[in-house]
Amino acid sequence: MHIRLFATLKERAGRADIEIDLTEDITVAELRHRVGQAHPQLAELAARSVVSVNREFAFDHETVRASDEVALFPPVSGG
């Protein structure tokens, strides 16, 4: 699965997107955990970042599928 990163997360990863292996459906909480396992430098940020699934906010108990468009980012600071 392809995961897009923005702002602090992109900076910490040194890149705008990462890959994790995903074939089965998982929860958003499990997604945070797997990002931290695959990219330890993101573990702390991934645990508390905002998660979007298909361009909409997603929460820990909800399901992520391998085909979803997923992004991780800090609380927004636009305007």
Place this chain on the structure above:
Amino acid sequence: MHIRLFATLKERAGRADIEIDLTEDITVAELRHRVGQAHPQLAELAARSVVSVNREFAFDHETVRASDEVALFPPVSGG
């Protein structure tokens, strides 16, 4: 005394200013009356228009001097 007219008053008078004879100090109420006497077509409007003296709102009991800058106009409608 020179009196400036705006909007409806200017239209009714057919000109942007009128003259009335004034040597002594009078009240604003008396000014309205004298404008109506000298220019009968303005009598009705002069009785209820806004009066300014030296670029500030003036009221019936207040004094007008021959040297003052005086104007008569309807309630404002700018913006």
Place this chain on the structure above:
Amino acid sequence: MNSTLPTLLDITRAPIDLNALQTSITTPLDGAVVLFTGTVRGRTGDEITEQLEYEAYQEMAVAKLQQIADEMRAQFAGIHGIALVQRIGVMALGEPTVAVAVSAGHRGDGAFEAARFGIDRLKQIVPVWKRETRPDGSSWIEGDYMPTAADRR
């Protein structure tokens, strides 16, 4: 302190440039600008307006704009720049006829409230009148606010 804050007051025949207004009242302390513009409304219910023509008692109008800017700063201590611009002459549909702009550090520092206050006061005490042209003719519009002694400086 107020003397160093930008205050732009104008009664003008020139079109109102909102970009220039925003730039002219924004200080290095400002992160927010609220701009109100009045425009020529083409339809009010079933009534059609073709154009508006504005005239002003120029000297008194500028003095009253200054009074309003002073009232705004007295009531809204958090605001910085102020622009109060009334255009006069003939204006077509959709064109800005008036602009009130206020800058402040943050959006919660009173700029919204000050801009609303500014346009309300302008429509009460600034000697400007509009003549409306409709399909059946034209006439001067009279306002409905009679000033009192409290509206003097």
Place this chain on the structure above:
Amino acid sequence: MNSTLPTLLDITRAPIDLNALQTSITTPLDGAVVLFTGTVRGRTGDEITEQLEYEAYQEMAVAKLQQIADEMRAQFAGIHGIALVQRIGVMALGEPTVAVAVSAGHRGDGAFEAARFGIDRLKQIVPVWKRETRPDGSSWIEGDYMPTAADRR
């Protein structure tokens, strides 16, 4: 009815033109436009900001701007046109970074309130971030609002 009302939503690298925004959202029914702009604030207390750089999750940001426009129309029935424009890229002091514009028949028809609501919501739910450059370096700014399920469409 809403489908005929102008709604301009944009995440753009181009400078924001306030005159063009005003024109694009003003309908023949409108006599009032309220425009909020955020600007790059150069000083916040003792802190100096040299420039800001904005980035966006473009596709989601546009979807969230549409959600905000829908929320504005649902809450403020008297408003007509809406513009929500966030600029991204590098911006210098005083430049508009964001604009929220709302048109309505009269100034009391909710345009002030809708514009304030629009900028508040934009700062909560539109995925855009700013990187601040100060004399001592630069860093990403994180907001303080964590979205909830109520912030979804």
